[in-house]
């Protein structure tokens with residue numbers, strides 16, 4: 001490259017060409033921890049619970065609004081087991097604002113309906129209602145595991161977990177054999193597998209000694225009753241999710257990629273976690289948000305729109321006699337969510353000059369949304385400048401991201417809800433291939449750079 005080009009042109013850097021041996025090892029070590037977390041954090045509840053176990057090892061304690069709060073304190077609050085907020089209190093007053101990173105820990109999946117169990121032609125099934133944006137054809141004929149909770153009439157809660165243990169059975173949704181799928185194959189992809197056909201096979205053996213109908217259903221209910229003490233009515237107050245039972249694995253012969261379910265957005269969630277775990281005595285208070293319900297619009301008590309966030313931040317501000325609105329006004333937020341990595345097999349949906357690529361680092365997006373940036377936060381030039389400056393000062397390799405060509409489709413995340421709170425916010429996250437599929441791919445280097453990015457944001461002034 002000529003000197004003038006070098007000076008005037010913007011060029012993105014492949015992380016592999018930049019990292020020295022020591023940092024490559026640090027990236028590998030980080031990704032091992034992330035893969036371990038991802039393997040266990042298969043639902044939002046598990047993601048929150050695993051994060052709390054680790055947080056307590058790093059000295060975090062549950063936030064007691066009646067106890068004193070001082071600089072250096074590490075606190076967390078978990079709302080309904082699904083929204084997790086962590087903070088490390090800074091030496092600066094909260095009046096001067098905080099550094100926030102917000103990721104989500106819910107992922108697309110199949111939820112059980114509230115009256116799920118039925119028998120049809122001597123097979124027992126669970127009815128499902130999918131959660132978030134799935135491509136339905138991807139969820140048939142893959143191994144599934146079940147996780148969730150059942151709230152009993154006596155107020156007790158039972159945890160359900162079948163399929164994660166290698167000795168457990170797994171579950172499946174069937175599909176037609178190609179021999180008889182001529183008519184189905186003529187359907188558009190979006191219609192070939194109707195949502196109401198995503199029924200999970202639960203069993204096939206009729207209960208011995210019983211007569212009449214529903215003997216297979218009874219056999220399944222009996223096993224569930226023996227294992228969990230539940231009856232059919234208890235499903236009405238249950239949240240049970242079917243998620244892919246694939247193991248988290250290294251992918252590619254060079255082991256440069258990570259394959260696993262739910263990387264949207266647990267890849268950013270874990271980057272935030274590891275970064276805040278390692279944050280000690282910051283100047284500005286560091287706040288890590290792991291929110292639920294992003295995939296269905298950030299609504300409800302555990303979603304990013306919820307006042308649960310104001311409640312947590314307000315409790316901290318009260319300790320210092322600071323007005324919450326003033327804290328927000330002076331805060332800075334990174335909305336840490338994944339973006340689509342350019343896929344050379346499907347180049348037609350991306351505009352390559354602006355789309356993120358695997359191995360080019362954490363991806364910053366000024367806007368998301370669809371149809372003329374609609375529904376997007378659209379960060380200001382100054383906010384974009386601030387994040388560039390933070391990354392440049394901390395050796396974070398970053399690239400730019402736009403979710404697909406203009407009018408190709410689009411998407412959004414929690415950034416706008418932080419912006420609506422008068423908090424300057426920018427999107428930055430990890431590029432993913434096959435996002436929302438049962439087996440998503442990320443590049444290790446990008447995962448590592450996302451972690452470095454979050455760490456830099458927490459330490460920034």
Ligand code: MN
Nearest residue numbers: 264265337338
């Ligand atoms: Mn996401």
Ligand code: MN
Nearest residue numbers: 264265295436
């Ligand atoms: Mn998503």
